[in-house]
Amino acid sequence: MRIGLDVGGTKTDAVAVTAAGEIAARVRLATAWGPEGVVRTIVDAVAALGAEPAVAGAAPASIGIGMPGQVAPGGTRVLHAVNLGVDELDLAAALGSRPGIGRVRIENDVKAAALGAYALRGRPGSMAYLNLGTGVAAGFVFPSTDSGRRDGELWRGARGTAGEVGHISVDPGGPLCRCGQHGCIEAFAGGAAVAERWGRPGALPVRDVFDAADAGDPDAAALRAGLAHGVAAAVRVLVLTADVDVVVLGGGVSGLGERLGADVRRTLRASASASAFLRSLRLDERIDLLPPASPAAALGAALIGASLEAEEVLPRG
Incomplete structure (x- = not known):
């Protein structure tokens, strides 16, 4: 499963996506305020997905996260996510030691939603x-x-x-x-x-x-x-x-x-x-x-996380 999260100012939408690109499970949680609250929300959302029958507690192959604010391409540091109470947060460092969380890829939420919308339109x-x-x-x-x-x-x-x-x-x-x-x-x-x-x-x-x-x-x-x-x-x-x-x-x-x-x-x-x-x-x-309540942003985040997984299997010279 590839996990994708859309961390918004009031709620976090999280999906588990199969290798074929199908959404197997979806959960939504209220987003807690501030850097510690955001990290806790992400951990809780991943755990909630892991408890869904379609996911069956399997460790995620990849995790992608869409966040408001500025995110450098390929980076893991979020800047100026004012709607979350976050001025600066390195999510890779904050999540790295948490159980069940491996390497993550971060993207601006609108760009993640764009990728998800493209996939949903087909x-x-x-x-x-x-x-x-x-x-x-x-x-x-x-x-x-x-x-x-x-x-x-x-x-x-x-x-x-x-x-x-x-x-x-x-x-x-x-x-x-x-x-x-x-x-x-x-x-x-x-x-x-x-x-x-x-x-x-x-x-x-x-x-x-x-x-x-x-x-x-x-x-x-x-x-x-x-x-x-x-x-x-x-x-x-x-x-x-x-x-x-x-x-x-x-x-x-x-x-x-x-x-x-x-x-x-x-x-x-x-x-x-x-x-x-x-x-x-x-x-x-x-x-x-887009249809109302579309999971576009969370799906796009999952696809972005999966791209990190794909890069890691490329041969290194």
């Missing part, structure tokens, strides 16, 4: 995964090419920051973003930004905005239109820079499903109405949504 072609959660970020996955790239390989960029589209300003006169700019994609489409501008208590503020907009609330209608504007802008950026075949929408905000998808497609068609070039790209036909 279709050829290039893909950008646009994560619409507390913030906004993207990951790229490309198929094999004549240059030798493996099928379904992440593109991280020169310094691991490819896809950080949330802080691209698309409206200098737009709302203030936490980064200090105005009109960033994240200021329009990030769940935290929408909730802050909505300013009303609720368990699911973005869903409340959509419901209120449907009921005729003008403030909610403006926020809803702004969210679609921000997502549509991100789709244009991702396609115009990388020319991916499809942009898959995921993350908590994407749980709105076709209520969101229809808004984004309509906004993309409207923005293309005056441009024959944009119409030729058919951007509204190049978006897809």
Whole structure:
């Protein structure tokens, strides 16, 4: 079994994946706060998977972990995972002496989710995964090419920051973003930004905005239109820079499903109405949504962990 964990700010999603790529078991736990809490949550999640009948207590062949924050390609140190209360944490060192935990591979959670979404779609072609959660970020996955790239390989960029589209300003006169700019994609489409501008208590503020907009609330209608504007802008950026075949929408905000998808497609068609070039790209036909509660991030983490296992069996010269 290959173990994959998506360690989020409120919950940790963990899966055990067979060598054939099938999910054999899945558990979800609340994520404890701070470095010690994160390490304890990971250990508990691996143990919980080991207790599942399909896993039968077998030692994991590999462990991959998706985490928010900055993760250097191939590294095990996580920086600035503020939603977890982690400023800096070397997970390999913290987990190395724990029973049942072998070597681990760490990846940024959005990039792990991109790889998992690619595997779940099971279709050829290039893909950008646009994560619409507390913030906004993207990951790229490309198929094999004549240059030798493996099928379904992440593109991280020169310094691991490819896809950080949330802080691209698309409206200098737009709302203030936490980064200090105005009109960033994240200021329009990030769940935290929408909730802050909505300013009303609720368990699911973005869903409340959509419901209120449907009921005729003008403030909610403006926020809803702004969210679609921000997502549509991100789709244009991702396609115009990388020319991916499809942009898959995921993350908590994407749980709105076709209520969101229809808004984004309509906004993309409207923005293309005056441009024959944009119409030729058919951007509204190049978006897809992950199903609610998809295990994409945990599955992607498991695949990343399995890649470490594969590297270790290569001959050394």
